[in-house]
Amino acid sequence: MKTTSKSDLFRKLPSVDELVRSEAVAELCAREGRTVVIEAARTVLERLRSEIAASAVDDARLELAIGGLAEAVEREVLQAFAYSLRRVINATGVVLHTNLGRAPLGAAVLEHAHEIAEGYSNLEFDISAGERGKRDVHVDRVFRQIFANVPRPLSTIVVNNNAAAVLLSLSALAEGGEVIVSRGELVEIGGSFRIPDVMAKSGAVLQEVGTTNRTRLADYERAITERTRLLLRVHRSNFQIVGFTEQPSLSELAALGRKHNIPVMEDLGSGALVDLRTFGVPEEPNVFDSLQASVDVVTYSGDKLLGGPQAGLLTGAPELIARIRTNPLFRALRVDKLIYATLEATLLAYVRQQYDAIPALRMIALDAVEIRARAERLAQAFRPLDRVQAEVRDGVSVIGGGAAPGSTLPTAVLAVTVANYSADELAAALRSNEPPIIARVEDDRVLLDLRTVDPSEEAAIRAAIERIAS
Numbered sequence: 001m002k003t004t005s006k007s008d009l010f011r012k013l014p015s016v017d018e019l020v021r022s023e024a025v026a027e028l029c030a031r032e033g034r035t036v037v038i039e040a041a042r043t044v045l046e047r048l049r050s051e052i053a054a055s056a057v058d059d060a061r062l063e064l065a066i067g068g069l070a071e072a073v074e075r076e077v078l079q080a081f082a083y084s085l086r087r088v089i090n091a092t093g094v095v096l097h098t099n100l101g102r103a104p105l106g107a108a109v110l111e112h113a114h115e116i117a118e119g120y121s122n123l124e125f126d127i128s129a130g131e132r133g134k135r136d137v138h139v140d141r142v143f144r145q146i147f148a149n150v151p152r153p154l155s156t157i158v159v160n161n162n163a164a165a166v167l168l169s170l171s172a173l174a175e176g177g178e179v180i181v182s183r184g185e186l187v188e189i190g191g192s193f194r195i196p197d198v199m200a201k202s203g204a205v206l207q208e209v210g211t212t213n214r215t216r217l218a219d220y221e222r223a224i225t226e227r228t229r230l231l232l233r234v235h236r237s238n239f240q241i242v243g244f245t246e247q248p249s250l251s252e253l254a255a256l257g258r259k260h261n262i263p264v265m266e267d268l269g270s271g272a273l274v275d276l277r278t279f280g281v282p283e284e285p286n287v288f289d290s291l292q293a294s295v296d297v298v299t300y301s302g303d304k305l306l307g308g309p310q311a312g313l314l315t316g317a318p319e320l321i322a323r324i325r326t327n328p329l330f331r332a333l334r335v336d337k338l339i340y341a342t343l344e345a346t347l348l349a350y351v352r353q354q355y356d357a358i359p360a361l362r363m364i365a366l367d368a369v370e371i372r373a374r375a376e377r378l379a380q381a382f383r384p385l386d387r388v389q390a391e392v393r394d395g396v397s398v399i400g401g402g403a404a405p406g407s408t409l410p411t412a413v414l415a416v417t418v419a420n421y422s423a424d425e426l427a428a429a430l431r432s433n434e435p436p437i438i439a440r441v442e443d444d445r446v447l448l449d450l451r452t453v454d455p456s457e458e459a460a461i462r463a464a465i466e467r468i469a470s
């Protein structure tokens with residue numbers, strides 16, 4: 001075979017201009033707009049050029065590629081118009097998967113969001129008075145109903161996420177002063193949220209007390225000075241300290257705060273609004289536990305165990321919440337009408353005790369027997385495929401999102417292998433499916449946990465495996 005030099009190959013490529021003037025691509029310009037098509041043509045030609053430079057194409061392959069240039073440009077244009085943020089199927093069994101968007105929202109929640117987003121709303125308008133109102137009222141009202149059994153006045157405000165809630169409250173309550181925290185609670189939560197760093201940003205000075213495994217009430221009390229503004233408790237969301245450990249209870253800490261007239265705040269992280277023991281999760285403290293322990297302010301996430309949109313909630317003594325609300329940071333961290341709409345609708349499900357309407361709680365509550373039956377049905381469907389082996393095994397799901405680090409939920413997983421695919425290759429093939437399917441790989445097997453898969457998504461999983469195996 002005659003070999004052609006690289007410079008000869010480069011010469012065969014049309015220029016961007018020539019390519020755009022060719023009939024098929026000119027038509028694409030007319031249909032989709034010139035700018036995006038020129039950019040796509042540039043990308044396609046650039047790709048071919050680097051393939052030539054890397055000696056990855058010979059003469060014959062280049063001829064073929066040049067014949068298909070118009071189609072390649074069209075594919076590139078379609079990709080430019082495709083969404084980057086896409087729906088995926090979460091078959092990992094991690095219910096509040098931070099990388100996969102944490103809590104999915106229920107149908108009624110989305111319906112309300114649609115209605116609010118599509119038109120105007122009374123976001124900051126008092127309809128009966130006909131004058132300016134506050135956006136806080138929309139969820140504070142529902143929180144009052146949810147906390148009706150807590151025998152003290154409470155208010156709640158909303159910011160962008162729990163990290164923002166912690167930053168805001170530290171800044172509002174302790175800027176220029178000291179905040180006492182146990183050395184066992186100087187945690188890092190995923191995504192570079194580190195308590196010492198947030199503290200530094202808030203303008204408050206961290207006063208560490210105790211040791212990694214043991215901090216006593218006396219350690220806190222000894223560290224109190226006239227500069228102390230806050231006692232902070234941070235929930236160890238994503239790890240446990242076991243063995244020779246000690247920490248004062250929240251009530252003891254709250255009593256110490258009252259004795260010295262210093263507010264006590266808890267960063268709870270995953271703030272459940274129900275007793276999760278009824279859902280088989282024994283160890284996760286909830287917002288009521290904190291409020292009953294007389295913590296002055298508790299901060300928690302909207303999209304963890306609460307099962308709503310991304311948000312940070314601050315619930316506490318009305319005078320402290322009012323102080324936090326007037327801090328300029330509150331304005332910078334406020335949330336929009338879509339969050340108020342989805343949050344209010346999620347909270348109303350709690351008021352009505354319709355926990356089934358909250359997808360995260362529904363998935364946590366799913367029984368392993370039910371999940372096993374669904375997995376068996378899927379395995380059954382793969383039986384006629386010679387290249388597929390599917391077997392149902394006992395497994396564990398995790399809640400994720402920094403909740404209940406030690407508690408897992410019993411589940412049944414579908415272990416799948418496809419002939420000629422390693423587990424990693426099969427997982428990659430599932431990810432490149434439309435919609436992408438995200439699975440777990442363990443012991444060289446792809447594991448699908450249907451706890452986090454909506455039954456309506458099972459057909460897509462079945463079709464993907466059939467396609468990969470064909």
Ligand SMILES: *Cc1c(COP(=O)(O)O)cnc(C)c1O
Pocket residue numbers: 161162163164166189193234235236237267268269270300301302311312401402
């Ligand atoms: C998750 C978590 C945060 C951060 O919350 P976001 O809502 O993700 O910003 C902060 N503190 C604790 C203890 C957490 O668990």
